[in-house]
Amino acid sequence: MTQATLPGLTLCNNAMLRRATRKLGQFYDDVLAPSGLKATQQGLLYQIHIGDEPAMGAIAAALVMDLSALGHTLKPLIRDGYVETFADPDDRRIKRVRLTPQGLIKLDEAMKLWRVAQQRFEDMVGREQAARLRAALDDIAALDLDMPPAAT
Amino acid sequence: MTQATLPGLTLCNNAMLRRATRKLGQFYDDVLAPSGLKATQQGLLYQIHIGDEPAMGAIAAALVMDLSALGHTLKPLIRDGYVETFADPDDRRIKRVRLTPQGLIKLDEAMKLWRVAQQRFEDMVGREQAARLRAALDDIAALDLDMPPAAT
DNA sequence: TTCTGATAGCGGCATATGCCACTAAATTCA
DNA sequence: TGAATTTAGTGGCATATGCCGCTATCAGAA
Numbered sequence: 602m603t604q605a606t607l608p609g610l611t612l613c614n615n616a617m618l619r620r621a622t623r624k625l626g627q628f629y630d631d632v633l634a635p636s637g638l639k640a641t642q643q644g645l646l647y648q649i650h651i652g653d654e655p656a657m658g659a660i661a662a663a664l665v666m667d668l669s670a671l672g673h674t675l676k677p678l679i680r681d682g683y684v685e686t687f688a689d690p691d692d693r694r695i696k697r698v699r700l701t702p703q704g705l706i707k708l709d710e711a712m713k714l715w716r717v718a719q720q721r722f723e724d725m726v727g728r729e730q731a732a733r734l735r736a737a738l739d740d741i742a743a744l745d746l747d748m749p750p751a752a753t
Numbered sequence: 754m755t756q757a758t759l760p761g762l763t764l765c766n767n768a769m770l771r772r773a774t775r776k777l778g779q780f781y782d783d784v785l786a787p788s789g790l791k792a793t794q795q796g797l798l799y800q801i802h803i804g805d806e807p808a809m810g811a812i813a814a815a816l817v818m819d820l821s822a823l824g825h826t827l828k829p830l831i832r833d834g835y836v837e838t839f840a841d842p843d844d845r846r847i848k849r850v851r852l853t854p855q856g857l858i859k860l861d862e863a864m865k866l867w868r869v870a871q872q873r874f875e876d877m878v879g880r881e882q883a884a885r886l887r888a889a890l891d892d893i894a895a896l897d898l899d900m901p902p903a904a905t
Numbered sequence: 906t907t908c909t910g911a912t913a914g915c916g917g918c919a920t921a922t923g924c925c926a927c928t929a930a931a932t933t934c935a
Numbered sequence: 936t937g938a939a940t941t942t943a944g945t946g947g948c949a950t951a952t953g954c955c956g957c958t959a960t961c962a963g964a965a
């Protein structure tokens with residue numbers, strides 16, 4: 602087995618990112634569990650909250666998320682009455698999103714738990730280190746990784 | 754709208770991690786597309802390859818992934834004939850995994866593309882910076898984030 | 906004004922991931 | 936040895952995410 606000399610997947614930026622995301626996601630999810638929300642849902646509610654009745658496209662862009670994926674993710678939140686949508690009167694293609702009163706209450710509840718998770722995590726890795734990490738991740742999300750289509 | 758003063762979700766370590774993962778995942782997926790594999794699948798095939806017919810539990814542990822999630826993710830790869838499983842003769846609870854010959858060929862093909870993606874990414878953020886990032890992500894994956902059950 | 910192209914979302918399909926309940930197999934203990 | 940416990944996976948259910956093709960709208964050109 603020559604495999605013994607092959608480098609681990611520790612070298613793959615993408616694999617490491619996914620792995621860390623699984624780990625941290627489980628942690629935040631655990632802490633948020635009492636609220637009944639997943640960390641992704643809490644984050645989405647928050648993103649909607651800090652926006653001014655944002656359009657779906659705007660939310661998707663902010664989260665670097667596929668528009669249809671956002672639509673799917675929104676469904677359980679709409680079903681559970683935390684979020685509602687309405688067509689923009691000036692452009693009926695645009696669907697805007699806002700929290701319902703219950704959604705706002707639920708978000709407050711979840712934010713309390715989020716602070717706990719956030720704090721506990723930063724106690725482990727250090728506030729500075731966490732900030733550096735977030736900055737690096739922000740840079741990645743902002744990268745222009747257009748596929749050079751091997752053209753010309 | 755007092756929201757204007759609220760901090761963006763840029764402060765959430767978990768949200769930033771997920772966002773960067775979506776971004777990078779799309780990029781690696783795009784580059785890997787000609788192979789027909791997603792980046793997650795390529796990573797999984799590689800992990801299996803570098804192991805010595807690893808048990809599912811061992812793979813899941815290495816990837817910090819839920820065991821049943823691994824089982825689900827493995828299904829398309831088995832269906833497509835890239836991977837096969839077999840019971841460990843010494844402990845029939847354990848199911849070991851290995852690549853099929855076609856799986857090995859497909860992995861080789863995907864690895865070529867992976868190198869392209871990896872290279873292009875590191876050209877953008879810098880080799881050093883990428884290495885630092887991976888190290889930070891590795892630390893996170895290794896964290897002991899057990900929920901203190903608020904117990905005695 | 907009508908035809909054409911660009912935008913914003915939706916719905917279907919597929920993979921990624923997790924949790925929970927359940928089964929099978931091995932281990933421990935009385 | 937036989938019951939209780941632990942370990943390894945499975946299957947079902949639910950969310951997370953993406954891609955593709957389709958529809959409704961809007962904007963700009965003829």
